[in-house]
Amino acid sequence: MNFRKLAAAALTLAAATYSAAAQEYPARPITLIVPFAAGGPTDVISRIIGDHMSKTLGQQLVIENAVGAGGTTGSTRAKRANPDGYTIIMGHLGTHAASVALYPNLAYNPSTDFEPIGLVAGTPIVILARKDFPAKDLKEFAAYVKANEAKINMAHAGVGSVSFTTCLLLNSIMGVKPTSVPFNGTGPAMNALVGSQVDYMCDQIVNVVSQITGGAIKGYAIATPERNAALKDVPTTTEAGMKEFQASAWNALFAPKDTPKPIVDKITAALDKALDDELTRKRLLELGSDIPNGPRRGQAALATLVSSEIAKWSPVIKAAGVSAN
Amino acid sequence: MDLVANLIHGFSVALSPINIGLCLVGALVGTLVGVLPGVGPVATIAMLLPITFGLPPVGALIMLAGIYYGAQYGGSTTSILVNIPGEASSVVTTLDGHQMARQGRAGPALAIAAIGSFFAGCVATVLVAALGAPLTVLALKFGPAEYFSLMVLGLVFAVVLAKGSIPKALAMIMLGLLLSMVGSDIETGQSRMAFDVPELSDGVGFVVVAMGVFGFAEIMRNLEMSQESRDVVNAKLTGLMPTLKDLKASAGAILRGTAIGSILGILPGGGAVIAAFAAYTFEKKMSKDPSRFGKGAIEGVAAPESANNAAAQTSFIPLLTLGIPPNAVMALMVGAMTIHGIVPGPQVMTKQPDLFWGMIASMWIGNAMLVIINLPLVGLWVRLLRVPYRMLFPAILIFCNIGNYSINNAPFDVSMTALFALLGYWLLKHDFEPAPMLLGYVLGPLMEENLRRAMLIARGDPMTFVQRPISAGLLALAVLLLVLAVLPMIRSKRNVVFVEGEN
Numbered sequence: 050m051n052f053r054k055l056a057a058a059a060l061t062l063a064a065a066t067y068s069a070a071a072q073e074y075p076a077r078p079i080t081l082i083v084p085f086a087a088g089g090p091t092d093v094i095s096r097i098i099g100d101h102m103s104k105t106l107g108q109q110l111v112i113e114n115a116v117g118a119g120g121t122t123g124s125t126r127a128k129r130a131n132p133d134g135y136t137i138i139m140g141h142l143g144t145h146a147a148s149v150a151l152y153p154n155l156a157y158n159p160s161t162d163f164e165p166i167g168l169v170a171g172t173p174i175v176i177l178a179r180k181d182f183p184a185k186d187l188k189e190f191a192a193y194v195k196a197n198e199a200k201i202n203m204a205h206a207g208v209g210s211v212s213f214t215t216c217l218l219l220n221s222i223m224g225v226k227p228t229s230v231p232f233n234g235t236g237p238a239m240n241a242l243v244g245s246q247v248d249y250m251c252d253q254i255v256n257v258v259s260q261i262t263g264g265a266i267k268g269y270a271i272a273t274p275e276r277n278a279a280l281k282d283v284p285t286t287t288e289a290g291m292k293e294f295q296a297s298a299w300n301a302l303f304a305p306k307d308t309p310k311p312i313v314d315k316i317t318a319a320l321d322k323a324l325d326d327e328l329t330r331k332r333l334l335e336l337g338s339d340i341p342n343g344p345r346r347g348q349a350a351l352a353t354l355v356s357s358e359i360a361k362w363s364p365v366i367k368a369a370g371v372s373a374n
Numbered sequence: 375m376d377l378v379a380n381l382i383h384g385f386s387v388a389l390s391p392i393n394i395g396l397c398l399v400g401a402l403v404g405t406l407v408g409v410l411p412g413v414g415p416v417a418t419i420a421m422l423l424p425i426t427f428g429l430p431p432v433g434a435l436i437m438l439a440g441i442y443y444g445a446q447y448g449g450s451t452t453s454i455l456v457n458i459p460g461e462a463s464s465v466v467t468t469l470d471g472h473q474m475a476r477q478g479r480a481g482p483a484l485a486i487a488a489i490g491s492f493f494a495g496c497v498a499t500v501l502v503a504a505l506g507a508p509l510t511v512l513a514l515k516f517g518p519a520e521y522f523s524l525m526v527l528g529l530v531f532a533v534v535l536a537k538g539s540i541p542k543a544l545a546m547i548m549l550g551l552l553l554s555m556v557g558s559d560i561e562t563g564q565s566r567m568a569f570d571v572p573e574l575s576d577g578v579g580f581v582v583v584a585m586g587v588f589g590f591a592e593i594m595r596n597l598e599m600s601q602e603s604r605d606v607v608n609a610k611l612t613g614l615m616p617t618l619k620d621l622k623a624s625a626g627a628i629l630r631g632t633a634i635g636s637i638l639g640i641l642p643g644g645g646a647v648i649a650a651f652a653a654y655t656f657e658k659k660m661s662k663d664p665s666r667f668g669k670g671a672i673e674g675v676a677a678p679e680s681a682n683n684a685a686a687q688t689s690f691i692p693l694l695t696l697g698i699p700p701n702a703v704m705a706l707m708v709g710a711m712t713i714h715g716i717v718p719g720p721q722v723m724t725k726q727p728d729l730f731w732g733m734i735a736s737m738w739i740g741n742a743m744l745v746i747i748n749l750p751l752v753g754l755w756v757r758l759l760r761v762p763y764r765m766l767f768p769a770i771l772i773f774c775n776i777g778n779y780s781i782n783n784a785p786f787d788v789s790m791t792a793l794f795a796l797l798g799y800w801l802l803k804h805d806f807e808p809a810p811m812l813l814g815y816v817l818g819p820l821m822e823e824n825l826r827r828a829m830l831i832a833r834g835d836p837m838t839f840v841q842r843p844i845s846a847g848l849l850a851l852a853v854l855l856l857v858l859a860v861l862p863m864i865r866s867k868r869n870v871v872f873v874e875g876e877n
Contacts, residue, residue: 086702087420088709096423096713113783114420117576118558125572156572202831208561230518230830231561233823236699243696244514246831255712259722265696336712 074134074312075108081302082130082138084123087114090172090255090336094300095139097332098169101323106315119209120144121152128157132305134312137166141300146358147214150366159359163303164313165351167320170338171297173273174215175257175283177266178249179242187269187289191223194249201227204238204247208371212238214362215272215296216251217369222293226369242266253298254279254337272296279337297339299358301351317348377504384503384731388739393433397736400437401743404444405751409452410773415445417780419706423713431714432729436736438710439690442703443495443737446686447744450487450679451755454480456770458589462580462816463646463682465809466654468588470667470674480756481614483675486624488748489616490680494632495741498687501636502694503734506723509688510695513640518827519838523848524641525821528648530852531655532810534859543810546801550814553578554822561826573786582787583815585774586794587801587808593767594799614753616672624676627657631680639685640692645700646685647816653681659858687737694722694730 081099085091092114099110115123124144130136145159157163176187184190194201203220205213212235220226230247232238235256241247243265254271258279261268270289271277286294302320304313323329324340333340344350387393407418419438426434449464454471467487474483501509516524532547533540556567557577568574616624631653638649657677658667667674692700699705716726723730758766779788801808832838840846 086705087416087423088699088706093709093712115783118572122572122575228830228833230827231823232827233819234705236705240514240692240696240698241517243698244517246517260696332713 072311074315075106077135078109078111079106079134080130080136081110081112082123082127082136083112083114084116084120084127084138084140084144085114086116087112090253090298091139091141091300093255093336094170094172094333094338097329098320098323101326101329102316102319105319105322119148119151119207121148121155121157124148124159125156127303128162128305130305132164132308134304134308134316137302137304137316138163139169139300140303141211142298142358142362143209143211143214145301145303145355147209147362147366149359150363151209151214151371160352160355162306164306164308164310165348165355166302166304166313167317167347168299168301168341168345168351168354169320169324170333170340171299172253172255172336172338173271173277174211174251174296174298175254175261175271175280176219176249176251176269176286176294177242177257177261178269179245179247180264180266181245182248182267184269187284187286187291190249190269191291194223194225194227198225198227201225201249202247203227203229204232204241204250205229206235206238206252207231207233210235211298212250212252214366215298217371218296218362218365219251219294221365221368222291239266251296258337270294273339277337277339278334299354301354303351313348321346380727380731381503381735383727384733384735387432387728387732388436388735392430393436393732393736394739396429396433396437397440397740398743400440401444401740401747404441404446405448405744405747407441408445408448408450410777415442416702416706418445419703419710423706423710426710426713431711431716432732434710434714435707435729435733436740438707439733439737440740442707443683443686443740444744446683447488447491447748450491450675451484454483454487454675455755455759456589457592458770458774459584459812462584462812463650463685464678465584465588465647465812466650466678467675469654469809470669470671472592473668473670474672474675475759477670479670480759481752482616482620482672484752484755485614485749486616486620486672486676487679488745488752490624490628490631490676491683492741492745493628494635494680494684495687495744496738497632498636498639498684499734499737499741502687502691502737503731506691506695509640509691513692513696515844516641517842518824518831519842519845520848521641521824522821522828523839523845523852524648525817525824527848527852527855528651528817529814529821530855530859531648531651532813534655534658534855539805540860542806546806546808546811547814550811550816551818551821553583553811554815554818557819573784577819578790579787580816581778582790583794584812585778586791587798587811589770589774590791590795591798591802591808593770594795595802596763597767614756620672624672626660627653627673627677628680630656630660631677632684635681635684636688638681639688641700645689646682647813649681649685650678651813653677655855690733690737694733 081095083092083095095112099112103110115126120143124138124140127136127138148155149159178190184193203216205216207213208231232241235252238250239256239260242250243260254277257268260266261280268280268283270286271280271283272286272294274285274287276285286292330340403418404415407415418441449461450467452458453464453467454475457468457472459465459468471483474480529547533543556574558565558575565575634653634656635649638645638652654674654677657673658664661667661673689700689704692698693704693707699708716729775788778791779785798808828838839849
């Protein structure tokens with residue numbers, strides 16, 4: 050009996066501090082874990098969005114780059130952080146979807162170990178080839194790769210990277226398994242592609258716009274439903290006759306599981322406000338990003354996205370027979 | 375002429391009061407960061423990125439570039455004074471630089487490093503401006519096979535620069551290679567030699583190894599000496615500035631170091647590191663008395679310092695002409711550009727002439743500023759050595775540990791550094807040189823990755839390394855160097871046999 054009373058008292062107390070904490074939140078700077086290196090696409094998006102969210106929340110969002118193991122090191126750290134709203138993470142396609150199939154010993158479950166805050170922005174994937182690749186459009190490209198499978202080299206930025214995972218999907222659609230040549234990041238891979246050392250790769254639009262418009266490489270198609278303002282001349286995969294290939298490296302904010310709902314709501318609202326801000330939008334669009342509209346925003350939409358993306362990428366990765374760790 | 379007109383335009387941009395101010399801030403911060411062990415330019419630029427939001431893009435990049443080459447200047451200071459290389463490219467500087475400091479010649483060592491860096495920076499800047507675009511072609515000729523051969527050549531440098539026994543140097547290279555294998559396999563993602571420690575899944579960090587094996591081991595060795603012998607290092611300081619004789623001895627080394635650094639800097643990945651080692655090796659081979667190297671030869675400071683600074687400047691070429699970042703700092707610069715809505719790439723030169731030429735002009739101004747900042751500082755740094763060691767070493771340890779921790783915010787790194795310090799101390803006691811190990815450690819992953827890439831592309835045919843002309847040339851050079859290094863050893867052994875036979 051006594052115990053029951055105590056428990057009840059504890060619960061009331063917890064509830065009181067809980068709502069008080071939500072009201073005061075944020076009382077100090079918030080750590081935003083970015084599981085990738087500073088200067089990369091995810092980092093740049095985090096800094097742009099964090100800049101505006103800091104203004105709304107009245108506290109600085111401090112970016113902490115926790116690099117390693119395809120972003121899973123940083124994500125594991127976020128999972129283990131105090132669920133008080135003072136640590137959140139910028140997850141993405143790799144850390145919160147592809148990782149499930151890639152890392153058999155993954156220390157977290159993207160769907161159950163995090164509270165979704167909201168989708169931030171996606172960077173569309175572009176199919177690229179060396180500048181002297183003998184195919185004038187995507188159809189010819191697919192036919193040529195298929196016919197010359199034994200000679201073809203596909204470059205990627207390392208097992209588990211976005212360029213790797215998305216190209217696996219492309220390969221499975223084209224029905225090919227070319228030699229895949231790993232590089233340490235997209236920079237060196239791009240260097241090899243510009244130097245015609247390898248034949249093709251998939252990469253995020255941020256990294257490729259100037260190389261394509263400058264004629265250093267060929268861009269065959271962009272894997273989104275609509276053309277991108279930054280690359281007006283590159284057709285969509287749907288236009289080019291391969292509408293199954295849809296891929297975008299999405300970035301989204303997550304909080305550790307059990308972060309109080311009112312706090313998560315507050316962060317979601319701040320994110321929404323940032324995504325409507327004109328200057329923030331302009332900056333994101335200049336990167337070639339795809340900014341989510343109404344129905345794709347918010348917590349529920351992100352939860353759905355995570356489960357659908359896990360379902361989309363897991364079979365592709367398993368079929369290719371790769372795993373990390 | 376176009377180039378002149380462009381440069382004048384560049385200087386008109388770079389010489390605006392705000393840009394001069396930002397260049398100065400960058401150079402100052404860079405020097406400071408370079409001097410604080412463990413706090414590298416990568417961490418600093420990452421921290422300063424948000425600040426650049428509010429600045430005009432050209433000014434922001436001028437400042438960030440200033441931090442980068444400023445750190446190259448500052449990095450040599452810790453190498454010389456306390457034997458802690460801040461970056462892979464200043465490892466070689468410890469060899470003769472710290473020896474000079476122990477002999478009371480820290481002043482001339484620091485001054486020659488600054489002078490050499492300035493000269494190299496000026497020459498390399500002109501090179502970036504005049505030959506940026508054509509030189510890019512060279513970088514693109516380098517495929518995986520060429521990189522592999524270049525790394526082999528780099529490892530041979532490690533053998534040549536060893537001052538003691540060659541078998542011991544080889545053992546240290548092997549140890550470095552083994553260390554570099556810790557982490558994830560790049561092709562399969564399999565974890566290797568990580569013993570299920572998640573922190574090891576990305577390998578052992580460079581700062582962890584360098585700080586432990588060089589810096590902390592050195593501190594332990596100093597501590598075991600008696601107070602008097604330690605103070606000898608500090609007491610007999612002779613002259614702050616290099617003598618005419620020093621300058622004469624260094625002039626050639628600076629010229630050759632600049633040339634080697636300028637060429638190797640263009641190659642993405644490891645260019646600056648190999649440049650410093652190559653320049654040192656080259657000087658040692660050129661020297662009439664190679665035995666002075668490793669014992670405080672001023673050329674051994676001048677050559678690698680000129681080379682790494684030249685390489686630091688020319689490493690902007692791939693970034694500015696192709697938009698491809700050749701190293702972590704350049705990747706951050708790309709980030710800074712994209713934050714400002716500038717997409718780095720082949721069109722930066724034509725579409726953003728203010729940015730391109732302004733940055734190039736600012737590099738020259740920045741280098742001049744660095745010499746003006748650094749030469750008077752030499753006196754201050756040298757005076758720092760007069761601080762009693764019992765007060766100096768805890769400060770060094772604290773700064774190192776803070777810097778080390780801040781790289782990944784990982785306590786694990788700090789503990790690992792302690793382990794490497796013990797290893798380094800043991801190596802010191804048994805006359806193993808750590809420099810070849812560090813070179814093996816830095817070049818190991820590059821060598822492995824490129825070997826595997828080259829083999830994948832050639833479908834398993836090892837002939838690719840000799841069929842491609844650049845690769846074959848590099849391998850031939852490596853063999854030649856190795857023969858030159860090993861020959862005297864065999865000859866001296868024969869002499870020993872003869873001597874014994876006569877007895």
